[in-house]
Amino acid sequence: MRALCATDLSAASEAAIENETCLECLGRIGVDTIHLVTVVPANVHSGMPGVNFEERRRRGLDQYREVIEAAGFDVETHVVRGTPYRRINGIAETVHADLSVVSSRGQSPLENRVIGSTARNLARTTVVPLLVNRVERATDDPEVLREDLFRRVLFATDFSENAERAFDAFSYLRHATEEAALVHVRSPKDEDADIDPRERLAERASTLETWGIETRIEVRHGDPADEILAVESEVTPSAVLVGSKGRSRIRRLLLGSVSEEIVAQATGNVFLVPPPRAV
Template identity: 30%
Template sequence: MKILMCADGSKISENAIHFGGLLAKAFDAEVVVLHVIENPKFDNSKEILKNALGILEKFNIKPKTKTRRGQPELKIIDEAKKNYDLIVLGSHGMSSIKRFLFGDVAYRIVQCVEIPALIVRERRNKLRKILMCCGGSKYSREVMNFGVKIARAINAEVTLLHVLPNVPEMFRSFGIDETVEQFLKIDTPESRILKETAKLLEKNSIGANIELRHGFPPEEILKEAEGGDYDMIIIGSHGMFGVRRFLLGAVAYKVVQHSRIPCLLVKPKKFKFLSSLAAYKIRF
């Protein structure tokens, strides 16, 4: 695996590099640390890269380093095209507009990169328990397969989560709320993907629980994530093009926006991506 880590000197960036180091060590990955010099008058790239190297040295990782000059998001997007398997970002950087917890720079980068993106906000010192969010779209298998790859590398404990729409109040007395067992017996795209993923995890000797929740998907995912002491959320990042706020995907956007837990966003390979210039022009 080849991982691109982005360093801007902020505490959040260092948190991302630290957590990325946990994952890189498990994969014995090739790591490249990139710093983009936005203003040549304030070039502290040597110090920033030195700090990043110090963090990764604790994991016995010896990364390559690169510096670029220009707009951070554009340079990062261009670098991410060079045969990387994963990009690691802080949830916002020094130059971002901190209107949301999920910063403007990271948001625009995730719109364009064609590889999975690991978004980190707070420092985490372990990577053992993963929450994999399963939808029913045609892209969900790619998300689950990448999640299995991660889980196998770190020998993780995994929970597969699917959120069902709320049952209307008038019907609740009839016992319509499904149990996991009942749900898996029904032949739906969601149940098939859950069963296939559970079997794949079992084949790789990885323990997995299946959880069903009822409600608004982003809220239920966040409740499960915070209450279950998870170390990472894996979720599909595909979404609805044409509505700016939801380019990332309505569910993924809200989860990453509010989650204090690192989120791994997986984009399907056969998906339409924005150009670097188009992403740069996106504004909230």
């Protein structure tokens, strides 16, 4: 598997990319090649006096390369110019990445606005599964909040086609997962459904348990994002696994979707699986 790791060379990015446990977790799910990508924003000019941004960033990536290669991965580096989320998506497609990783402090003060906006825009437009890796807020020397990226997974489902696609990610996440909580939030239109959601969750739990994953199920009522976040605060998973429902470029840019709210507000990591890309 190939992973694309995006970095702006900030302390938050460094905490995620050089964390030994995080790298070990990526190895467990089958990642053997990591593409390190940094994007010089288009409005930053290389001709500014005394500044060579591309060279500085390449040196920064070389430092990361040494750490990641020592952990047993093949590494390729990319220094590009443009709009960060667009270039990251473009490189993910070009190198046939199986997932992308971006760090986020979950806030956007001025000093973190680039990486914060990049994480949000990737959540809306990502072309491959996206791991938003949380790091500590309001500190100059941040640490990763959930080092064991996939040890405890909270899977949120509405039983849609893309939710099932997200569940399929367990086919490789299971090698790093020990516990899982499966959650469905019922809406009024679900009340007349032919199949009890607990039965549907139980079927999926049975699959995970055959893989040795300790699993619990829960059905809630209310606002989907609020209830999913409430479960996250109760079970403190390493990551929330959820599918993105965007079907078109326009819909993906709309604010307020459940997946976007989870990416914005979750305490821990979020693993977002997008719909299949149209050919």
